[in-house]
Amino acid sequence: MTTTGIWGPGTPPVVRRDDSHYDADVAVIGSGAGGATVAWALAATGARVLVVERGGFLPREAANWSPEAVFGDGRYRNAETWHTTAGTPFTPAAHYYVGGTTKVYGASLPRLRESDFEAAEHPDGTSPAWPFPYADLEPYYAEAERLYRVHGRAGQDPTEPARSGPHPHPPVAHAPRIAELAERLRAQGLHPHPLELGIDLREGGTCVRCGTCDGFPCRVGAKSDAETRALRPALRSPTVRLLTHTYVSRLRTGASGRTVTAVEAHRNGHPVTITAGTVVVSCGAVNSAALLLRSAGGAHPGGLGNGSGLVGRNLMLHHNSMLMAVDPRRDPAVFQKTLAVNDYYHAGPHTPRPLGNLQLMGKVHPAAMATAHPHVPRRLLGELADRSVDWWLISEDLPLPGNRVLLGPDGGITLHWRPVNARAHRRLVAAGARMMRRAGHPLVLTHRMGVEHTGHQCGTTVAGHDPARSVLDPYCRSHEVPNLFVVDGGFFPSSAAVNPTLTIVAQALRAARRAVLRDP
Template sequence: MAFEIKQQGPVYDVCIVGSGAGGGMAAKILSDAGLKIALLEAGPKYDPADPEQATQLKWPWESPRRGATTTRPFGDFDAAYGGWEIEGEPYTTKNGTKFDWFRSRMLGGRTNHWGRISLRFGPRDFKHKSYDGLGDDWPISYDDVKPYYDRVDKMIGVFGTKEGIFNEPDGYFLPPPKPRLHELMIKKAGESLGIPVIPARLSILTRSVNKDRAPCFYCSQCNRGCTVYADFSASSCLVKPAMKSGHVDLYTNAMVREVLTDKTGKATGVSYVDRLDLQEYQVKAKVIVLAASACESARLLLNSKSARFPDGLANGSGVVGKYLHDSTGASRGAFLPQLMDRKRYNEDGVGGMHVYIPWWGDNKKLDFARGYHIELGGGMPMPSYGFGFGIENLNGKYPGPDGQPKAAGGYGASLKNDYRRFYGATIGFAGRGECIAREDNYCEIDPQVVDKYGIPVLRFNYTWSDHEIKQAKHMQDTFEELIHEMGGVPLGTRPGADSMYGLDTPGRIIHEVGTTRMGDDPKRSVLNKHNQAHEVKNLFVVDGGAFVSQADKNPTWTIMALAIRASEYIVDELKKQNI
């Protein structure tokens, strides 16, 4: 590291750390208000329409390694620069914890490759303690956030239908795409079982919302980034228009080390290490907005120690890093014999499900406290390396072309024939549910380990409770009920109690939240209801760290709604000279 720390740029009105859902939205709203912004991103600049970076519409054989391995966790063509493991950027665990922390080092962060499932939290999701006595209520309600959800819908675009389900709030929807064949079959099975199957709510344009973005052309490759910006990514839908204002200076490859403060405890800027030259720099600003992701923002605060904040910045409560929780996840696949030997036709659609199953259960009648939704997969997507059918589970059960039972698979012509016969005959179910926020699930600074930039790393402590395990069992029961109703054959062995019913390792769903929770009591929370630190009035956190609880929904829509709300509060407070 250099001994001389250089200051970059002027003293900005606002310095934003992170360019994903929260940081991108803050940059858009604050730059629209005329404020001078420094936007810091730990990775490189990214534009899915840039020919040098675009991977959309590439053929499987264009993979540099012909599919033998990959440098990205979701495949060579996926729009994610990073993963659960990044060379030189370790994290550790304690007490036998298993936790996988996904980082996406690029402009737009994890919004470049997510599933675009864009669900509002419902009235109950903000007040769960009032319903079941577990966790804590948010200091705000659905009615407080609704106007901002409405604005996100109109600004970004989301398809869906108005269903009138109490805790699945309707919004401003674009027309949804029609269900595919396997989705129609799942819907029919759901109706027989009293399980709702409704049009999905994804932030993918089925018609334009502005002149800069074209409608989806149904290539089904949203995870690769969209060259026409039809799907939502913070890089293309928020940061790019914010940059056009002329009010945003973008700093890429900026690995932020800490938030700087003066003797009074006021935040004055940030210190970062340039990933390319490994030199340390400072950016000064009147207001600091952290949006680096729930765990990364907690890491920054915990590493920002001073005489005034010996346990980390804004951590007088000792709560920074605590109440970490990720969505639950469990899955199952199935084979549908009636879909063997399917006629070939274009069934691509959007890069995700056209229908989904919202939570329908009554937890007062169940042995776990919170709900889940079910994401659905299947159809006839583009085959790729690693694209399998689970046909090893069907040996001898179904006849070959000659009508005689045979072992599926094999080699050469036999294998090719089976792939053709089974193609499009498999479906998948993935449950995504709510975990109860607990103080004993947390991340902290490991006192022994630093990354390659010399920054102390996080150490995780996490367990699932009986509520999450029982929820996963209910998921598996539901999957099997639906498969049976459809006349299908479950693939693989049903996960049992020994594997917590297939409950994924914490962090694998990439929905971690809660590490800088908001609340009215400064002794039990880090932020107030405006995402503002109780102890540092010019410091805000607008990523998932502010969440008091996760819902049975993906967090991105709520992150952006709260980012609008917090950003406009910042503008108002600056005008009043309160910060």
């Protein structure tokens, strides 16, 4: 069957035809931050862009804001089981929906620091330099902030990078308790600053500043996720189409191995072939690496574009901990996710070595706490949550070739991951606890996240100039397969210590404009 019908005038943006073959100019595999943004960047070019997503649309429903449904029942967890190399099964923090994992992320959208693009020494090793400086990405950061409606204010964070202009929207106002906390932190010589957030607080915007942000879908569409901010606008173009419920199993090349000639997939259980002049893989760092490994054969016996042997290697997940600081004398803040502290990010007066970032997270609920503390009575968890201020602590995970994505005997995903730079994270947790006790919170509880927390995955298809030491060039094009791009967190040479989403979006804009469109 042919596919002329999916591009005709008046045809629906979400493909309904069940064909065995689809053809496009650009096939984008994955609709998360990288893939949706590439589609948006290409929407006005006239190129026929087919976005391929293995899941469907996450429904807007009352359960979106139910802690019991989201955390207790795992209502929106739809990823397959992954395994560690020790054989331990786990459910990753991956979500297969239109918009990818951004459908449930916390909408924290900071830029990397300028120093993150340079080599840096850490307690347990060296963070490598990137193949381009921060200045090259800065214009795309600015565009990404406009596209994803980022709120923030420059001038208060001592580590903030240079900017070509202000944030497109003012910072989100602090609740009274958080404003008081900010003053107590300043009294310690720290520099708390507004957390950069992608939410719809424009005049007439839909955000209600509820207590369900991190880990929850947004029932009112106020979160700047990839579907809302990039893909839906792209689908208004007659040359962008979306194919849902389509799992891509393999990329096939011609005899020379220099060109992807077909994308093999299954849609609703039926085999499908997709052809395109350019193929953009944006499945997330783990799944993109797994797809390239599954595509081994002929000229690429170790995996597609894997002449360096680095596909799947150097997996980084960040060191992540949750810190609850409880003061029974103070009322809670419903929307507390408005503050961050970077005084421990670089070596300086507060730390001899870089430790990482502290940012307030969405309100912790007893149902979420119960997964980490299953033996604590739910009533007690509720009383703690009612009086807590909740932080998310991030330290840099360093690249290690042995930390990698592997394929199991059945083709499933296996991760070998040993956290690197753990000493820095332990010191960050201790510093955060000390900071909050000094701020008048006598009870501090912490919980360290493990391999199952894969929301910040990166490093598995590293970018660089030397094909022997990298998988992609600085614009995310495969060194070995010129019509193949991998645009997600996999290209990161280092993980830095802040949320990666805005950097993925900025690089997606850069890759689409410079490499796909050949813009200067």
